[in-house]
Amino acid sequence: MRKKINQLAKGSIEEVQARIRLSEKTLNATVPCGQSAAGRISLSSENGIPFRGLAYSDDERVELLQDAFAGQQVTLNYVVHGEDEKEDTVLQGHFSLVTNTGDIELPYRFIIGQSAGLDTPLPASLPELAQLADTQPELVHQLYVTGAFAQFPFLRDDSLKALLAALKDSPDSRLAQEEFLVACGAKQPVKLTVQTTPISVFFKDSISRGELLIRRSGSGYCVITTTASALFIRLPRERWTSADFKENELRIPVYFMAEHLHAGRNLGEVLINTGREEFRIPVTVVPERTADPEQQRARQLRRARLQLSRSMVTLYAGQDPPYNIESLTMKHLEACEAGREPEVAEKLLRAELCRETRRRAEEKETLEQIRAEVQRNRMEKVTQYLWFLYLEEEMEKGDRLSDSFLRLLYRLKDEEAGRVELLPLLMRCDSEWAEHPDKCFLRIRELFRRGQFPLILKLETVKLLNNNPDLLTELDSFTLQLLTFGARFNCWKKAVADTARDLLVREKAFRPGCERLALLLVRCFPDKEMLTALLTVLLRREKPSPRYLEWYEKGIREDVRLAELYEYYLTALPDDYDGDIPQMVQLYYTYNSPRSRSAQRSLYRYILTHYEPDTQMYRLYEKQIQTYAMDQLLLGNVRDSETIFYEKMFIPQVLDSRMAVVLAEYVYTMHLTLSNRSIDKIQVLYGELKEPFVYPVRDGEAYIPVFTPRCRLLFLDKNGDRYVQSVFRRKKLMEASCELMETLRRLAPGSLPFKLLQCQKAIKGELNEWEARDLVQRFTEWNELSEAYREKLIFSLVRRRNLGTAENAALLKELRRSPYLDAQAGALLAESLLLQGDDEAAAEMVRRFGYRHFDTGLLLRLMNRLIRTRGYSFDKNTYNGVLSLYRRDVWDSVTLTYLCRHFNGSTEDMRVLLERAENGEAVPYDLPERLLGQMLFTGETRRIEWVVEQYLKENQAPKAPNRVLLHAYAVDRCERYFCRGESIPDNIFAYLASWALAEKKPVQLPDLCQIALTRYYADKETLTPEETSLAKTFLYHLYDKGLLFAYQEKLGRFFPLPDELGDKTLIEYRGREEEPVRIAFRILPQEEEKEPRTSEMPHIFRGIYVKPVLVFADEVLEYTIYRSDDPDRTPLRQGRLPGGVSAGVNRFASLNRLIDKAAKGEEGWQEELEELGKRDVILQEYFPLV
Template sequence: MREMRDRILAEGWRKAEGQLNFSTKRVELAGLPDQKLEGYFTIESTAGGRTEGFLSSSDGRMQCLTPFFSGGAEQIEYRFDTVGMQEGETRSGRFFIVSNCGEYELLWTVSVLEREGESTLGRIGNLSQFANLARTSWREAVKFFYTEDMRRLCQKQGEELFALYRGFGANAGNEDNVERFLVAVNRKQPIAFEPVRRQIAVEDVRGHISEEIQILKNGWGPVRLSVKARGDFLSVERSWIGEDDFLGNLCRVPVFLEEGRMHAGRNFGEVTFSSLYGSFTVEITAVKRAPGTGEKDGKGRALRAADVRLVRLYEQLRMKRMDPEEWRTKARECVEEISHLIPQSPIPRLFMAQILMTEDKMEEAGWILNRVQLKSRQEDPAVFCYYLYLTTLYNREEAYGQKVQQKVRELFEQNPGEWRIAWLLLFLAPELDRSPGRKWAFLERRFSEGCTSPLLYLEAVQLMNSRPVLLNKVGGIEKRVLMYGARNGILGRALAGHAADLIGREKYYDPVLFRILKLAWEKKPDVEVLQAICTLLIKGGKTGPAWYPWYYRGVKKELRIARLYEHYLMSVDLEREGKIPRQALLYFAFQSNLDYEHAAWLYAGVERHRDEDTDLYLTYRPQIDRFVEDQLSKGRISRDLAWLYRRVLKPRELPKEALDQLASLLCSVEVKAPDKAKGRIAVVYARLKGEKIYAMQGGKACVDLYSRMDQVFWEDESGGRELLNGKASMTPLFADPGEEFEKEILGLAEDVTGLALAVTDPADPQVCPENEEASMTVVAEPFLEKGFGRKLRIALLRYFEEQDRPRDLSLLLGRLNPEDIEPGDRTEIVRYLALQGMYEKAYEWQKQLDPDKQDPRVLLRLCSRLLDQGRYREEPEMTRLCYASVVHRKYDACILRQLTERYEGSVREMEALKAAAEGFGIDTYPLCERIMEQLLYTGQDVTERMDLLRQYVAEGGRSGLEGAFLHRCAYSGVMEGQPVHRYMIHDMLRMEKNGEPLTDLCRISVLQYFAKNRDAMDAAAEEAVKRMGSRLLEKGIQLPALREFARLIPGAEFLQDKTFVVYYGAPEEGICLHWRLLPEKGGGAEYVSARMPHLYEGIYAMSFILFPGESLQYFITAEENPGLRKESGILKAVESDPAEEGRYGMLCAVSARQLAGGWQGLELLNRYLYMDFCADRLFFPLKED
């Protein structure tokens, strides 16, 4: 700007005509956080000559990399720094351009975009777009899932969903976790598989054949089905099915059947398909026909079924569960069915004969027996023996009976494996009937030979019921016999007791023996059987809720069995709160080697019922106290331990270590997932970084949970995870953290982070007196998740402000860094810092923020205090903050003084600042000087700003700027025809008198002013005008104003007869004047052209001598464009003063009188001629010798 002042004083300056054009109406930038965004725009000038200027930005983040420009066009580069800004934030401001073509503003807006990952489908900015990517390209989606872009995407969705992502995203590359994540966030349905047929039957398998299982798929996603065949005769092609195996939504799976691995008849197998969400089974039934079977096979099955029914009916009859009449009716139906299936066989006739005999219809039975035609006895000896047996029922003679017995015995010896003949011998041989021992030995031999006939088992059970002593051991045969009797409920009480005694002596547990005893107990609950059951279970080490009823019964019956009470307690269901029998309580009052979980259940039961037996409770109390202290020191927790801790412990009496240990257990939750016996539990906390891993035992685990937003996962051996929230049972082991016990611990313990987290709201952390201490504890946690930590810190600050607790507020503020607070809340933090007097920290924070979003009162307080301390005066950011405060009408003397000294903006803004500063009595000289310089530089109108000139002059301003300012005023008056202020003229006269530099344009302006205002001239002004006029004439500058001072300025009298054509333009233009004279009576000559002389910077003038009645018609053009007229008009002779002396005056007077038609014109003409004659004769030029 000072260069412009010097240029003005050198008279090489004129106002730049034209304006600046910008390549954009608004600069708009968009980028990611923590980036430096760069761009450019172009400035072009429509003005000729030299165009120049400089730029500044209203925001320190926006840097002008091209702060100066010059020439007709310039590319302006800039850079914006987004460090510290948050996604979605927008910052606006302006570029302020000061040029010799004026002042301009170019607005800019910067938007911080959300970080979005790139994929083949474009940007991934939300979960729906990610789900679409997964549906289109699963592998790419899996890869994207484990990137930082996905992590940021989920973090924006809130703490709960982010915790969900952190859990599923823990094991990089696991595809199952990506699938489960999409299902958990409701972006897809679980993929489902369904077989077209769940049962497949294959008849008559021959050789090696294959069958096809068709599977339908419903939904989209990764396909991974495991295939497992069960059955020796079954095999599958491969153990896994993938996406490529499906054609559309159908997959065909071949299953192979091998005849060589099948037995005759029906073979059962299954193929199980397992996926991420469950499994399904396809059952396969394959039939292998025995050699020689064909069409008769179906008849054979029906015949065998009828035979089985007939045997079952006989069993029911012998067990006395069916009366004879009902038996005969149903047996006759079976016999008729058999007769229909094998009409030529003698067997149904023999069955019918026996039925008739039971009805005492001996004659009809004998008639049937006499007509039965039997095959050879060797071909079917059992049927023949049956026939012989029936004949003994018809013929009761003893001799005949002995004969038949002998015959049957012979046939049995020939066929020892035929159980039917053996069964008949039981009724025919008298020695077996008379001797139970021989009969049992006979049956035992049959069983040892592999006989499994239920009829023989029935006979054996009934024999033992009559003679229990026959049972002297419990071997394999005895087990089968007893099992048959127990299963059918026909074991007698004596036999059951005898068997229980034998079983109780066994060394090892046997599930078959247990089942026998169990069935016997269910038939008739005897103490002997119960004793044997408990003894057997203890020998097998059986504990658990399934065995609890037996031990409980044993305890109630006060059975004397070693370790009965331990097994009883170790079998209780720890989930229920049952009353413990007194016998067990007395037993454990003096000895206990239980594990801690069952011991806790025992002691909790004693504690719950202590009022019912005070003496017993007092016996237990020392044990309970020692147990509770020991378990607490080991950090153990369970449902019953939690109850004991609350009931037994007194927090105020605990040492520090125990108190902290107890505090760490208060947020324990029991997670139960019975179908997840193996694996481990991973807990991801919504408000804490990282995760915790817990071992899974028996389908349950005790974990720490602090809020409903914490996510619990089950993890398998491969790293696949399944969300348990909403599926597994989750039971808090302690009461609500707001209860008295928990509150007392919170106030006493030091390490209470977990309990404090449970007290605070995870979604909207509001601080109140009840959770204030917990909130302070949480906010100090180093592993706090960033998002929640930011919310909690701002909530604490607001709480302390509301409670008027400046000390706590200052302590918390002192620990804060910008990254500890959400970008959107940092403006509020600056307010707190300023109110607490932490001005330097507040200033450093505010430098990175948008001042327009800050409370102007805060800016006022902040800037005023720092400036008053003399801090940051030289920093441009301080000036920006001060101006932001002033814009909102909040300022004081410190702020105005800073702006007065350093602010550089538009003239309008600086003038407003000047007015405000003057109201506070602040010296505005520096600002006044900057305004004047900028007015000159930008070519703005200065004629109405004489107050600036007055102040500048009054305060001893530099003459250089004053002269340049006056020159600009003169330019407005002379070149632009603006009104001229009187003070400007007086100041020019003062400078001229003092010998200070003054431009010719100022002199011209003074002469023009006094030419119009002759009454304003005094003697000093006349002297100054005389000097100025003479100076202009010396330079050859002849203008109409000089003619007005012809009597005052030497040499100006020669201009009295001149009429001037004056043109104001550019100094570099070639200007041509075209004119012609127009006489009063009309007509006129042709136009005459000539180049107009250039008198001064842009001032062109030509003079003509015109007499009254004459007119000069003219127009002006530029040499480079003669077709364009810049100006035109008609001039007439200037009216001369009648008193004016000189021949031109006399001629003008003659012409005027003559035109008026008066006689005075002739008289004046005679006088003119006389004077002209005298001059020619009396005055001669002197000749040199």
């Protein structure tokens, strides 16, 4: 702007200006509520000439990111701030573009409303939303996904907002939308009915199938998950939705895979989860196929061998075998041999069993059957041969074995010592082994460590140990396994059991094998000593196990005196135990409490439930129970089993602040038992709080505090899906009395449930002065509250009563410090502060929240005070407030003066402001100067003379007028006067004359000003000597520069003109510089028969073309002017000029005029002729022709 004014002051005027084109004539857009939106304005020059300027917005909510621009193509970015605006707010105004080619106004209209791109109006009520969801589900889903639900005016409930925010994290947006519609009451949930009839299938094919049937009632979206519990059950997929239903039925095929089926009944189940409920469908599949005979025989053989092994153990080593054990053993042996020819080893086993059961005839027959084969293979199978000989010798001679057999056995003993089958035979026949049982026992231990410990050897070892119990000296892996084997089948004699008992007691650390051995021994020998040993082993466990509770109880009944027995007994008691605790245990802990929490809980709960407070036992335990209850409470232990302690122990008289903080939450805790086991988390959503509380679900149970009835529960399953409803049972953990609740409020006012209660009372306007002030002071400490709820709370406190009164001054002071005030509450608070006269505090509210919510009268009053207090200095918020009032036609002299000092905008707006300032008796400061400069920059010069008049008023100009600005103004007026033919005030010519005289040389005045001033002088009747001198100086200066114009001929009346001006007629044409013209002319009558002469018409100045032609008084000049590039020579102007039209101006015309006067006898022509001669002599002397 300054550059253009400086150029203008020097007489330089832009002859061709840019033609600016806007990309849009008006701006219209929808801005999502609570968000901001960006846009841009594109400007370009149509003729390629650069332009420059400034940009302004008439609403601070529509922010221009650039305030200046320049170039041939310009992009201006803007942001529409809709964050703090309500839905349906319309931001209507315009951008003012102040350019060097003029002012441009670009109107805009921005609507704060639903998301852009949605043409359908948002539903205005729940019924409309429900109808839309039923008729246009895709549109509703689009509204949900784009966040338009948050804009619904009927869904402004805080808890619904919290639920909407929580559901956004759901992986299935359609399910989340369905759950929200159900939660807000827009629709009923989809009801699913599952057919729970068990599936039973008689399998025939390689793949068979069953079917699950689910029926649906109601419209909407639903999700079903199905899982199988067994490998032989296969489902097509896991997840099903409402799209899979056909005519409100979903039939899910269930396939059964042959490769995973076993013979007999295959049991499994299909789990169906609908989100709200869980169903288990039992599945039974029986394959129709005959087992392979070989496999069937193999299974029967395995079963028979197992039964044979067990009966052999009882037969050989059992201490109290049944009467029919012999027949059972032979029966199992026959089962092993059924359907095939027994091998030699199996027949030897039959012979051995016949020997043991004294069936000699059968034994002899069996040996005869295998004699030949044993003899034939005696070298390869030496062990079988020796066993055969042993059985034959023993059958014939009894214990007196033949020397030949013994020699053979001794000879082969060393050679075949590595054979484990030989050792039992040696133990029976070799006297050396019989005389040295310790050596035999060590040999067996070595074989065990090598992994060679067959059943027959085990049986011989059991016999050995029963006969020599002193061999048992330690409990290593060998002896522990051997003792467990024998105890399992009741093979041990009392001496061995006692030795094992002593070894168990001497053990220092817990070993799982010892625990099993002790349990087997105590069942075989149920005496007190063995029970003591078992309890000793069990007490070595790190913690007691409930499965041993019966042994703990038995030990206490039999008065086993072991440390920790009572502790383990109490710890092992289940939570729902309702039996009796022995009296001795109750008395034992009257002076020292149990160490573990579980033991304390079991004992103390028994005392509380079985004794009255006035009994001696109750009093003995009362202090312990109080300590336990307080410790559990401070640890945050939330369980059903703890409730009785809190109810009995925590009476108002014993509570302190620490206990009250924890107990305050416990009294609101609920115990939920869910039927849907896939739910693993529960979110508790409070509209008042920032974040939801998340609680785990374990085994279908959860403990959740519920502080307000308006909170909402959100159930999360293992897939991440979220449901607002589920099937569950709810139970409150603790019923608190009114007295207890009042004590908790007093001791723990900062506890979350009481915070929320106090906030609800504040919103309802039920707080007194002190409570309200205390609430405001605590806001900064309550980080749990959401920002929206804080603003709502503050607003309720602000509007609760007339805060402008003196008694509420303290509360006002606290409220205005709160960081959670919103714009509406801040406006109310500022009005109250203003009524109290606290302008600075009210101004602080204006700075924080703007001015749009203020009453105009109070805001004007505040702005007036602030402006005067701050000495009219600039402040953005004060400026915006004053400007807002001004645009609503609310002002006074102070605010007008303030705007005059700081306002910038379009030229028209600034001019109107100056007019109002003049009429409103305001001080315009430098507004006239800024306005004048902007008018000269843009060319918008309506009432510019009046603006200059205001600028030049001495009492309104804080400084001397800017000469450059006035020069530029004068040049601009001269251009309009001479080039455009507009009339301008005479005082401008006076200013031009003074300006010229002030310069060192008058001709330093810009050429345009010289032209305008000489033109003005040419039209005057008379000139003063000073004016004549300036006119003559300027004329000859312009003549020397070739600036010849038709008006200059008129100046010949005041002083001699140059010959070219004095003798010739000037034809002047005003057109456009970029469109050159030619002239065709001829002088009549002498050139009447000739073609007109043509020549280029010289361009003199800013589109003015001048052609000088010599024409005498009796001649007529005929001419036609046309464009140079026009082949048709279409006339732009044409006409005839008679000679002498400028009579009295050039010499020829003067002479002709004097001759006419002499011929007519008129007087005075002699004097004129004499004067003309003198003037001609002077011209020839001082201005000789070249």
